[in-house]
Amino acid sequence: MIRVVIAEDQTLVREGLRRMLEVAGDLTVVAEAEDGAAAVRTVPATRPDVLLLDYRMPRLDGLQVLRTLRERNELPPTLLLTTFEDPELLFQSVQAGARGFLLKDVSLPVLLEAVREVAAGGRWLQPVPTEPLQDRAYAAPDEPPVALTGREVEVLRLMAGGYSNREIGALIATTEGTVKGYVSSILSKLGARDRTRAVLKAIAARLL
Numbered sequence: 001m002i003r004v005v006i007a008e009d010q011t012l013v014r015e016g017l018r019r020m021l022e023v024a025g026d027l028t029v030v031a032e033a034e035d036g037a038a039a040v041r042t043v044p045a046t047r048p049d050v051l052l053l054d055y056r057m058p059r060l061d062g063l064q065v066l067r068t069l070r071e072r073n074e075l076p077p078t079l080l081l082t083t084f085e086d087p088e089l090l091f092q093s094v095q096a097g098a099r100g101f102l103l104k105d106v107s108l109p110v111l112l113e114a115v116r117e118v119a120a121g122g123r124w125l126q127p128v129p130t131e132p133l134q135d136r137a138y139a140a141p142d143e144p145p146v147a148l149t150g151r152e153v154e155v156l157r158l159m160a161g162g163y164s165n166r167e168i169g170a171l172i173a174t175t176e177g178t179v180k181g182y183v184s185s186i187l188s189k190l191g192a193r194d195r196t197r198a199v200l201k202a203i204a205a206r207l208l
Helices: 011-022 036-046 062-071 087-096 108-119 130-136 150-160 165-172 176-190 195-204
Strands: 002-007 027-033 050-054 078-082 100-103
Touching (some): 002 011, 027 036, 027 108, 036 050, 062 078, 062 087, 078 087, 078 108, 087 100, 150 165, 150 176, 150 195
Parallel strands (some): 002 050, 050 078, 078 100
């Protein structure tokens, strides 16, 4: 059973999300939060598998919730909910640690698929067009496909998950220095100046 917390300030939207999720049979809503401050309190207390997090909320907005929970090492896999197709918001949410990004007018099948994908360790970033992401991450659309090794793809996926070089080294059983070498190679091949832009360029190029 996938345990979900819903953080949404509009009561009708929150109740609608709960009903949609619970028809699936394999999902259960363990708690709800009516604003960002409540989300920061509720998530550590319930430790959900997935957090459905509205972007626009009183007291703390979605990005502030992401950053606060991440700083405390209490951020679960999170889907950010919004009413706007905003590539800049997607960029910021990935930076803050979100695993996915959904529009509020999403269909029930897509919502359920996104929650399951994020709960399983994947990402869900399809709703926003990738062309602005390419521009934001300084990628050229006519560049040839990037050739990453299997180990570089593995490291890139862990980078996308927000893991540090030391944590990646522990996960793939190698040294921090070796991981630094992989990261440098990934940045060079993707033409990215930092880890966040590398992840966004990889998403735009469908490498993740």
